[in-house]
Amino acid sequence: MHPHEFVAFVAAVMAVNALGVDLMLPALSDIGRELSVAQANHRQWVITVYMLGFGAGQLVYGPLADRYGRRPVLLATLAGFVGASVFAAGSATFAALLGARLLQGLMSASTRVLAVAIVRDGSSGRQMARTMSIAQMIFFIVPIMAPTVGQGLLAFGPWRFIFYALGAFAAAILAWTALRLPETLPAERRTPISLSALRGSYRLVLTNRFSIGYAVAASLTFGGIIAFVSSAQQIFVDEFGAGDRFTLLFAICAGAMGLASFANSRLVERLGTRLISQAAVLALVALSVVHVAVILLDAETLVSYIAFQALSMTCIGLCGSNFGAMAMEPVGRIAGTASSVQGFVTSIGAVLVGSAIGQSYAGTTLPLAVGYLCIGVAVLGLVLVIEQGQLFRARMTLR
Template identity: 85%
Template sequence: MHPREFVAFIAAVMAVNALGVDLMLPALAEIGRDLLVSAANHRQWVVTVYMVGFGAGQLVYGPLADRLGRRPVLIATLLGFIAASVFAASSVTFAALLGARLLQGLMSASTRVLAVAIVRDGASGRQMARTMSIAQMIFFIVPILAPTLGQGLLAFGPWRFIFYALGGFAALVLAWSLVRLPETLPVARRLPLSLANLRQSYRLTLTNRYSIGYAIAAALTFGGIIAFVSSAQQIFVDEFGAGRRFTLLFAICAFSMGVASFANSRLVERLGTRLISQAAVLALIALSVVHLIVIQAGQETLTSYMILQALSMTCIGLCGSNFGAMAMEPVGHIAGTASSVQGFITSIGAVLVGSAIGQSYAGTTLPLAIGYLLIGVAVLALIWVVEKGELFRPRMAG
């Protein structure tokens, strides 16, 4: 592939998961009414259960991709995602929908593992961070547009149309993969699928302090995104009465992450992954303190929330691709398995963090502000341990 097509393709692969999370957000209230969901917070499980499957599936796809190659695993799981989307659209109970969402997450888990592994097959360090940042910049356009697209689909039919649309997009990516994607893992670099090799790869991934440390850091910051996404409809519509403006307001916050990724792609090779991500964590802590002060003073409005949330999402956006690149740097020779283990840690950790914050929603933005402050402090402490107290100093390729 031409480099530009390659970046666009990686972004499209990642977008399968992004659409899987965000496209149905405007439909959560309708889904709740149609499938007789009694508690408003229970609607969040449509997002959360998907992320559980997304996290768990990653443990499988890394070893398979290291053994069989990237291309066949991606093709098989895209087919599975299409089938799961049809099952979701056909659900007649909330439990059946959650089962279909779990299956969707299990299938889409490959997109995260393989996107990272395919990029890592040809790049590392700051170059990998730059490529991932450009891909994520395109990828973040999806959350900006997804709720609006979902709202548009609702104008033409029931919430089930959204899941048919998900299957349709996955079919387009599948066709692109079949026609244009070469295999990026040479046969000579493939690893036998054995318990001994898995144990060795898991040990290397879990015992390297950069690999495990930055994977956990990514889990914490990603948890902030899950908390925002799962509770966004309630905050904007129920608390602030935004109504149909919800999709626009959500898009503004998502756009801030796209801006962050674009800025990171331009700056990371000059400033380094560590300087940018550590500064972003400090800024997240400061913004969270300001947000708490505003809330406690009784001055929280839709405007204040939008400003502080967008800035916080910018900080999180500056952390994501950099944490991922730093976690992968010492384990590039087992990129598939390492990516799956790190992805499992990141996704499941994010679900736990995001669900704890999201399920604490009780009509105000206070749980989100407190959650972001705790995330920032925990990530800073973790970086301090991983870097042995040497903040803002480059290590390895970062």
């Protein structure tokens, strides 16, 4: 593949998961009404169950990809995602839909593991962070546009059309993979699946303080994204009465992450992953303190919420790809397995954090603002532990 096509391909693979989360946001109310979901907060499970499957599935695909290569695993799971999308579209009950969403998440888990592993096969460190930032910049266009696309699909048919559209997009990526993706893992670098090999790989990933530490840090910031996405429709529509403006307002907040990734791709090789990500964490803490104060003073408005949310998403966007690159740096020789373990930790942790914040929604933005403050403080403390009390170090010392 040409480098430009490669970046576009990685972004498209990552977009399967983004669409799986964001495309149906405008349809949550319709799903709740048709499938008799009594409590509004329970509609959030359409998002969180998917993310639960997404997190759990990642433990499987890394070892498979390290044994059989990246390409066959990606082909098989994309086909499975297409099937799960059709199943979701035909769901007659909320329980059946959640089952289909869990299966979708399990299948889409490969996209995260393999996107990182495929990039890591050919690059590392700041170069990897730059490639991932460019891919994520393109990828973040998806959550900006997805709710609008979902709203457009609802204009032509019921919410089930959204799941057929998801299946069609995955089928297109499946064809692109089959026709254009070469295998990036040479045969001589493949490792057999064995309990002893897995124990050794898991031990390396879970005991290296950079690997596990930055994976946990990424899980906390990712939890902030899940909290926002799962409660966005309730906040914008139910609390602030945004109505048809929901997709535009959501796009403003999500777009901030895209701009952050673009800025990171231009700056990371010059400033380094540490300077950028650690400054972003400090900014997130400061923003959250001010946001909580605004809410407690009863001064929160739709405009203030959008401003604080967009700025907070900018900070989170500056953390994500950098935390991921720093977590992968010491475990590149087992990139597939490492990506799966780190992805499991990141995703499951994010589901727990995001669900706790999202399910706390009670008609105000205070739980989200307090949740972001807790995330920022926790990540800052974790980074201090990882870096042994030193912020803004230029180089990693692997131990």
